[in-house]
Amino acid sequence: MVDFFEAFRTAVRLILDLDADLVEIVLLSLRVSLTALVPAVLIGMPLGAFVAIRAFPLRRVVVVFMSALMALPPVVVGLAVYVVLSRAGPLGNLGLLFTPTAMVIAQAILIAPIIASLTRQTVADLWEEYEEQLRSLGASRLGAIPTLLWEGRYRLVTTTLAGLGRAIAEVGAVIIVGGNIAHATRVMTTAIALETSKGDLVLAMGLGLVLIALSLFINAVAFWIQDLAQRVEA
Amino acid sequence: MRWLWVVLSLWLCVAGSGEARAAEDRFITLVSTTSTDNSGLLDHLLPRFRAASGIQVRSVVVGTGQALRIARNGDADVLLVHDRASEEKFVADGFGTERFDVMYNEFILLGPKSDPAGIRGLTDAAAALAKLAGVEAVFVSRGDDSGTHKAELRLWKAASIDPVEDSGRWYRETGSGMGATLNTAAALDGYALSDRATWLTFRNPGDLTILVEGDARLRNPYGVIAVSATRHPHVKLADAQRFVAWLTGPAGQAAIAAFRLEGQVLFHPNAARPD
Numbered sequence: 001m002v003d004f005f006e007a008f009r010t011a012v013r014l015i016l017d018l019d020a021d022l023v024e025i026v027l028l029s030l031r032v033s034l035t036a037l038v039p040a041v042l043i044g045m046p047l048g049a050f051v052a053i054r055a056f057p058l059r060r061v062v063v064v065f066m067s068a069l070m071a072l073p074p075v076v077v078g079l080a081v082y083v084v085l086s087r088a089g090p091l092g093n094l095g096l097l098f099t100p101t102a103m104v105i106a107q108a109i110l111i112a113p114i115i116a117s118l119t120r121q122t123v124a125d126l127w128e129e130y131e132e133q134l135r136s137l138g139a140s141r142l143g144a145i146p147t148l149l150w151e152g153r154y155r156l157v158t159t160t161l162a163g164l165g166r167a168i169a170e171v172g173a174v175i176i177v178g179g180n181i182a183h184a185t186r187v188m189t190t191a192i193a194l195e196t197s198k199g200d201l202v203l204a205m206g207l208g209l210v211l212i213a214l215s216l217f218i219n220a221v222a223f224w225i226q227d228l229a230q231r232v233e234a
Numbered sequence: 235m236r237w238l239w240v241v242l243s244l245w246l247c248v249a250g251s252g253e254a255r256a257a258e259d260r261f262i263t264l265v266s267t268t269s270t271d272n273s274g275l276l277d278h279l280l281p282r283f284r285a286a287s288g289i290q291v292r293s294v295v296v297g298t299g300q301a302l303r304i305a306r307n308g309d310a311d312v313l314l315v316h317d318r319a320s321e322e323k324f325v326a327d328g329f330g331t332e333r334f335d336v337m338y339n340e341f342i343l344l345g346p347k348s349d350p351a352g353i354r355g356l357t358d359a360a361a362a363l364a365k366l367a368g369v370e371a372v373f374v375s376r377g378d379d380s381g382t383h384k385a386e387l388r389l390w391k392a393a394s395i396d397p398v399e400d401s402g403r404w405y406r407e408t409g410s411g412m413g414a415t416l417n418t419a420a421a422l423d424g425y426a427l428s429d430r431a432t433w434l435t436f437r438n439p440g441d442l443t444i445l446v447e448g449d450a451r452l453r454n455p456y457g458v459i460a461v462s463a464t465r466h467p468h469v470k471l472a473d474a475q476r477f478v479a480w481l482t483g484p485a486g487q488a489a490i491a492a493f494r495l496e497g498q499v500l501f502h503p504n505a506a507r508p509d
Contacts, residue, residue, distance in 0.1 A: 086307045086308075086309050087307050087308030087309050087466055087468065088306075088307035088308060088309075089307075092307075092308070093468075095468065097309050098263060098292070098294060098309065179294035180294070180295065181263075181292045181293060181294055182277075182292075182293070183292075184292050196413070196414070196417070197268070197272070197410075197411050197412075197413030197414050197417075198272050198413050198435060198436065198437060199413055199416060199417060199436040199437040199438030199439070200437040200438070201437070201438055202437075
């Protein structure tokens, strides 16, 4: 069975040697997930803020729907994107299936609801707190959105990271739409799935530890930025 | 909201640039099976083809059934799979140009070293399966419509047994790849049918060992097919045909014969046109 010590040594060796394949895989993971984060944030945050402060019919239904979408099963998203991007599908002529772009699209769909939902919560709290103040300054509800997003920026950094964490750790969607092609669409999670299927559990665990270390690193940097920003302000 | 569109379109430019760069590389998409990839055969062959032709081959690795469906949708340029009947149907339906023999390898029947069903050394694979069913020994099946799965079902048929009736009891269908199925068989101390290449490269064998081999019905032939451009005009037919010609020609066949793992020849070239 898997010797955890052996797995740990493999992980450390992979990192210290800057194994060329590993570096390529990690960079692609980052590129895909960070790229997916951009549209997810640009759509999710304004949408979440809008739903938070603007009253409209069926708003409760939309809120419930948004929360439910947070738990979108990755394989289902993968399948849907696959069907749409396949040559036999509606967007087939773009030829995007089995490319990193297809993986970006799938991940963006997965994480946009997470970002929208968490943003809605943040902005709703802030709106409750600052409503009178903002109104006295003559701000309209929609006009208050940028201010509220700015006020909530630290919590929104965490929101963004939650999205990034979900994207980078996800395997079900990217293995379907990316195809796990070596040197083209192989990312950390699909590489782990592959090594497990080869029975190379030590290498799979090693890659897993690298993935965990990477998440820790990203979160530590974000925490540090947040900490620094708060101290500068104080 | 205008800034949103500006940022989004900027992002699309950046995101798209990677793709544009990738598109400059001349490549074809191959769908193939776990046995050819996990064994390292593709890593052995594809760089050689690239050196000879300048064409990069990107391989998507799935079971034969799924590979054929991917190609049917026009999402690949060339197929390297192992289920003759469905390959011929694929060509007959107009999705493929022509099927060529490439090579064969062998299936083997694996089981725990203790071999509770007592099939070790049998030379008749169907008789061995009948014996397993007789004592209801745990058998772990791919259950995923792959070439190996179909070969296994043919053997059950030859033994006049329908194991699917007992699915969930002693007959376990994993619905996943060869490696995952071997992981399961090792964990359950069960029996399983595998191709020799995947078995030799498998790193978590547990207590599994080869019990039955050498039956002529255990031969596993691979075919290569360029996807037809009639149905899917975007398919890179010329480059795909170049790959087919190379693989079935002297250079490709020699490269297959030269591929060894732990000193063993795993794939035997058998293209009909070594010209």
